[in-house]
Amino acid sequence: MTLAVGLMSGTSCDGVSAALADFQGRRVRLLAYRTDPYPSSLRDRLRAATELKTPELARLNMALGERFAASALRVLRRRAAVHRITVIGSHGHTVYHGPADPIPTTLQLGEPAVIAQRTGLPVVADFRMRDMAAGGEGAPLIPAFDQAVFGDGPPRALHNIGGIANVTLVGRGIAPVAFDTGPGNCLLDALARRLTHGRHAYDPQGRLAAGGRVDQALLRALRSHPYFRTPPPKSTGPELFQERWLDERAGRVWRRRLPDTLATLTYLTAWTIADSYRRFLPVQPREVIVSGGGALNRTLMGHLRALLRPTPVVSIRRYGWPPQAKEPVAFAWLALRAIRRRVNHLPATTGAREACILGAITPGGIR
Ligand SMILES: Nc1ncnc2c1ncn2[C@@H]1O[C@H](COP(=O)(O)OP(=O)(O)O)[C@@H](O)[C@H]1O
Ligand SMILES: [Mg+2]
Secondary structure: OOEEEEEEEOOOOOEEEEEEEEEEOOEEEEEEEEEEEOOHHHHHHHHOHHHOOHHHHHHHHHHHHHHHHHHHHHHHOOOOOHHHEEEEEEEEEEEEEEOOOOOOEEEEEOOHHHHHHHHOOOEEEOHHHHHHHOOOOOOOOOHHHHHHHHOOOOOEEEEEEOOEEEEEEEOOOOOOEEEEEEEOOHHHHHHHHHHOOOOOOOOHHHHHHHOOOOOHHHHHHHHOOHHHHOOOOOOOOOOOOOHHHHHHHHOOHHHHHHHHHHHHHHHHHHHHHHHHHHHHOOOOOOEEEEEOHHHHOHHHHHHHHHHHOOOOEEEHHHHOOOHHHHHHHHHHHHHHHHHOOOOOOOHHHHOOOOOOOOOEEEOOOOO
16 A cells, blocks of 8 residues: 555646545555635635735745645545655646746745645655756646556546646557647636626536527637647647637627627637547547546536547546546656656656656655
């Protein structure tokens, strides 16, 4: 039995997702999972983090460290004694990602020293930096996990629909292919907040989208974004697909027809996924396994099933994991590899010049 905890906070800024899992070779058993939502004030600060001054960023780093530590301790509660845990893998929260900058850089906050101090456990964090130091984009990191756990089977697409949506194609004899397909939940969340005057942080189960009609003219305007035609490797962020993009493409009318706009964007998200498979995957998957909070959006899942038919599209729940557990489990696995001094990325998918061991290790307490 090798137990590890993983912590993740993604571009949706919804909260800290934490998982406790047992790793035995390729086999992973999820023992506990939780997402601790952020209060709306913290969400707003995270969404505006690129505008923060250095002292505010430094404080945010510590505040997030406390939140990650609290989530780690909560996911452990009742499930496993702390002394049986080998390591915590913490992705942190990305406040800046600039792989194409003159000096490529990335910044994840959530101070690992705080997590190590509160839990007494070793923490591996800052995974993206090492990949960048080796000439990589610092992303995507999950494909190494996808390949290890799902790679020994038929061709399968692992699609994570978080704030941004990304895919990894794996299968026996296939070199993994991974890229961001485009928008995920970020813009859907913004529209749901606008439509409900802030009462809902997201479109629950996709019900709001189901109440609108897909606007074909708007859909055409949005589909023509060059990102969707750009071949991989490629990655994107929430900066590209936000309300300003709608203004640019469609003027301001979309604001007066919010249910239809939400319906259109939900459809667009599914369309970009299906379209990218046809354009860019070397083989079509036999199954699509959807993870991330987007798997809970029934309208989105319905569109995906219709667009990819006859390929089965299933939530990762089918494999026993709540949709938002997959990414924290992956970071627990990456951390285990790091402390065992084993390669934990696929340089071919990040563009790194050589394989390396990602992650900065903070020792645990003195036992
Ligand atoms: N019950 C639900 N119905 C519809 N969407 C949901 C539901 N629960 C979560 N989500 C969506 O999932 C998002 C969070 O997904 P997550 O995988 O954590 O993304 P990230 O990694 O970007 O934080 C929320 O912002 C929301 O859009
Ligand atoms: Mg999240």
